[in-house]
Amino acid sequence: MLRWLTAGESHGPSLIALLDGVPAGIELTTQDLRDALARRRLGHGRGSRQKFEQDALTVHGGLRHGRTLGSPLAIEIANSEWPKWEKVMSADPVAREDLMIDAGTGDEREIARNRPLTRPRPGHADLAGMLKYGFTEARPVLERASARETAARVVAGRVAAAILEQTAGIRLVSHTLSVGPVRVPDDAALPTPEDVTALDADPLRCFHPATSEAMVAEVDAAKADGDTLGGVVEVLAYGVPVGLGSHTQWDRRLDGKLAQAIMSIQAMKGVEIGDGFATAARRGSAAHDEILAGEGTDGSDGRTRRESNRAGGLEGGISNGQVIRVRGALKPISTVPRALRTVDVVTGEQTTANHQRSDVCAVAPAAVIAEAVVALALVDALLEKTGGDSLEEIRSHLAGTEQLQESLLQRENR
Structure with missing residues (x-):
């Protein structure tokens, strides 16, 4: 199994990703990880933070000469803005007068970062976290609840993607289905792994050019109105073999x-496998993917084929050989320029929420983040199925499984 954790705060010295159970022999470089972080910074509607914050990445263990060692993989993403936050986020106690000194710019606004955040934002973890952990301000909560944490997940997901592709030939694609009310047509073609470069170049990671233009206009309109937008993203997993996951227990x-x-991604409020909610409105005769005899061309078992994939590549909690399709619904960002009403938890007065610089729309990076966490979930299921401490051992186990499945199919056809 693959175990992974992240650590660190948004404005702390660094974020940490720790992965245990990474097989030996996976080809990986620090540039691969930097490229993954660069993809997370893309997207129309991002805030100014993406322009001046740089991800300084260091691998502290588990990788040597471009190959994983089988030992824990430890990755650090340093915060280039740390000097501005060294007093505010210091691990050790800081004198009150030190918090009233600017960060060397002479700008009084720099001191504002030191002041307690007592006006929680609706829709954010601020108030619920303050009440849960007994804080009188939001800073100790929002620093960890921030989506900045997903940078660590993206590098962990890049490791997972390398495992999937190099052991099993599984390749992932993420794209945007909707931004606010603007949605890709239902009959639009799905992107494939060969389309990833084009998706990375699109301002909203949309595979439908006309819809992408409309999405950009919607983001610009929201920005002009001092508002924010959410949307729906989809991750497609190509080449997933039959048999990952199990029907035997809920957690498998x-x-x-x-x-x-x-x-688990910040701001996600809905999830859908395959046609999901649309299928709930169909009759059974139109809801399921009929099994037909003949050579499969859709990644199925080679003896049968499907003419549809409404189930999203999963039946009974088990991968069925078709493309896995999973969607996530992202709510609008809760740091709204047109500040929403809230209560100051110290004075009890009605006021407006704290507002710091923020994105207007983070749907495009959310797709990249969703791709990362799907990769991590698939690797865990793959390693549960195959076992194996090294790249070659996993490949060998997969080959044995394929031979067994083929013999079972031949036996059924006698």
């Missing part, structure tokens, strides 16, 4: 693992 169902992974 792959659809459940994928749903939890998507919902």
